[in-house]
Amino acid sequence: MTPPRVCALAGGVGAAKMLRGVVQVVEPSSVTAIVNTGDDVTLHGLHVSPDLDTITYTLANAVNPDTGWGLMGETWNAMAALDRYGAALQQNLTWFRLGDQDLATHLYRTQRLRDGLTLGEVTGEITRAWGLQLHLLPVTDDPLETRVTVAGEGEIGFQEYFVGRQHNVTVESVRFAGADASRPAPGVLDAIAEADIVVICPSNPIVSIGPPLAVPGVRDAFAARRASSVAISPIVAGLALKGPADRMLRELGHDASVVGVARLYRDLAATLVIDEADRDLAGAVQDAGMRCVVAPTVMRTPQDAAALARVALAAANSSL
Amino acid sequence: MTPPRVCALAGGVGAAKMLRGVVQVVEPSSVTAIVNTGDDVTLHGLHVSPDLDTITYTLANAVNPDTGWGLMGETWNAMAALDRYGAALQQNLTWFRLGDQDLATHLYRTQRLRDGLTLGEVTGEITRAWGLQLHLLPVTDDPLETRVTVAGEGEIGFQEYFVGRQHNVTVESVRFAGADASRPAPGVLDAIAEADIVVICPSNPIVSIGPPLAVPGVRDAFAARRASSVAISPIVAGLALKGPADRMLRELGHDASVVGVARLYRDLAATLVIDEADRDLAGAVQDAGMRCVVAPTVMRTPQDAAALARVALAAANSSL
Helix, strand or coil, X not given: CCCCCEEEEECCHHHHHHHHHHHHHCCHHHEEEEECCCCCEEECCEEECHHHHHHHHXXXXXXXXXXXCCECCCCCHHHHHHHHHHHHHCXXXXXXXXXXXHHHHHHXXXXXXXXXXXXXXXXXXXXXXXXXXCEEEECECCCCEEEXXXXXXXXEEHHHHHHHCCCCCCEEEEEEECHHHCCECCCHHHHHHHCCEEEECCCCCCCCCHHHHHCCCHHHHHHCCHHHEEEECCEECCEECCCCHHHHHHHCCCCCCHHHHHHHHCCCCCEEXXXXXXXXXXXXXXXXXXXXXXXXXXXXXXXXXHHHHHHHHHHHCCCX | CCCCCEXXXXXXXXXXXXXXXXXXXXXXXXXEEEECCCCCEEECCEEECHHHHHHHHHHCCCECCCCCCCECCCCCHHHHHHHHHHHHHCCCCCCCXXXXXXXXXXXXXXXXXXXXXCHHHHHHHHHHHCCCCCEEEECECCCCEEEEEECCCEEEEHHHHHHHCCCCCCEEEEEEECHHHCCECCCHHHHHHHCCEEEECCCCCCCCCHHHHHCCCHHHHHHCCHHHXXXXXXXXXXXXXXXXXXXXXXXXXXXXXXXXXXXXXXXXXXXXXXXXXXXXXXXXXXXXXXXXXXXXXXXXXXXXXXHHHHHHHHHHCCCC
16 A cells, blocks of 8 residues: 655644654655745844754754754854854844754755755755655745734844744734745645645644745645645644744634634644643534544654644544 | 054964064054955855954964964864765865854854945954954955966865865966955055054965955055065975965965065065074075065964064064
8 A cells, every 4th residue: 555645734843743743653755744934034144944944853853852943962152152242242143042053954054055956955955964754845945934013013023023022022913025926845736736634733823834825826725635634733722832822813813722723724624633621622613614633632752743643644534 | 652553464374473473562453454355255155254263363362272273162063063964965065164163253244244234344343342452454345256276177266275175286376356346445545554564464475465465456555655564474494384375386486485475575565574594595585675684483472473573563663
């Protein structure tokens, strides 16, 4: 039997954990993750792709387990030295901290982009260097930039909001600059169309899943696969496991619950996996238009992730 | 008495040692060094200015004493991590090694250039951050690129020649790309014109002193100060103390001796300081058109450098 082809729509930490489960359940080389690039940022001239790197490091078992991002055993000598210049300038130059080993990834990516490769091509080189068999595709090779309008401050870049303000500010609106002119990266639409199962990872619906869906053609491609698609709620008991998804959903007029998630995803996926903590809302999810599966969704270990992947993939495709 | 203003023309390691002597002899804030930028290179998207950094680190007493460049107590974690990508690509990405702390300088410079500052302005920020009182000026804020034509290979960049080939190849010609269109950085011509004493540091005459002189207006400005100018020979007993100056002089048809140096500098400086090892050539230097001063020129310690600076400055200005 040919292994089932899985296409996952992914943000950062939550998606990385989910994908670590998926590759335990199906053949890794038959998995393609389409990854948000709205978080990408140019820092000190280097092209940083946080979500791509978080997934790469996680699947390579090299991620810092305490944070869920960055590298295990990282050192911070470059940032410490950069503080000398920041102090002289009376500016915080290291609000976005790049570890010494992590810097190598950004140096490499930046060099290869200058060599003329696309982001997708460089990502392929990086994942191969880390021994990954799963395919990572940036949703687009074109500029795509999540911009956040913050109460009392105006519009700022995503990383300024997320890291700089530690997402501890009120969000008034979010937009994806460049989306209208962007094109899906080569392979993206095919991976969605040809997958046996589509998974929407438990990532922030607004700022992790939203940017890929804003690339012309991508939302329609996912919507066309609704019957074979399963989403995992990033909201558990009204809270985001990580990051500001709950608060952001509320501030932007959504319901910070699995029901609110269902309303956002019902056109994209037939099934929503919700946590056991939200069992009481299963009926409301179904009323909102999605089939509902209840399972443990909090992934503390790779074993948790594999168990969740098994449930999710089975829910999307009963032949598994 | 106003402290004498000194303007020095500088390359990298030899100039840095000399300048460490000069600032012991005259007020550091009255010293301006005009620095070669023909060695500058963009690596992994970062703007690296080797000569500016070598001088900065040396005068900050932070330079690696074993190499004469780079930082003391440096770590190499980013380069080690970059080797992962190089191995995957079967390419040596780390032939030009950037230490973790040194990387901070390049990250900072690159960011500030992106912010719209000139190289000269960023250099001012960097030297202030290191506590330097001496003024460092890149000879130009414009692109200036030393290109070396190597036997059997063709034209390569300076760092490919110097670091990549370890200057262990035959040089057929050297040119300074961009020189014709470049302009002296703000302050350069004034510093030359207003100095009481001009010093041509013991740097490679072809690839360290040559590029600044190729910037339109700079050679004439130095030539106009010939009477107050002293050069220190980078050649001692027919050899370069560091680097390929001797071999390169021969290969390009010059005499690899203090006499050859005198022929290159006689229009720029009235006096040449040569080492005691070359005492026998003092008459030939004078015949070549320069006044000759014999002194110990090998700078093993800051004390050696101060002694040489005292001799050189006194030779250029008997009022000192």
